[in-house]
Amino acid sequence: MLKTEASPQDGRVTEVELTEAGEAKLGIARQVTSRLVEKAFADFSKQDIVYINQCLSRMFHNLNAL
Numbered sequence: 001m002l003k004t005e006a007s008p009q010d011g012r013v014t015e016v017e018l019t020e021a022g023e024a025k026l027g028i029a030r031q032v033t034s035r036l037v038e039k040a041f042a043d044f045s046k047q048d049i050v051y052i053n054q055c056l057s058r059m060f061h062n063l064n065a066l
Contacts, residue, residue, distance in 0.1 A: 001025060 001022035007013035018026060041049060 001019055002016055003019050004014050004016050007015050044052075
């Protein structure tokens, strides 16, 4: 699902890209994730989601300060 090769500009760098099979799997994963998120937040109001995002952002900021 991944293809790797040394960078032609810098041999110390390994370039990584998805194969067609990897792209297909990524598409499926995105669809599944989207459905899961929709179900998880189905009965949340937009205000609830904004509040959750604010709380998570504060937590992220607090943890980055460690």
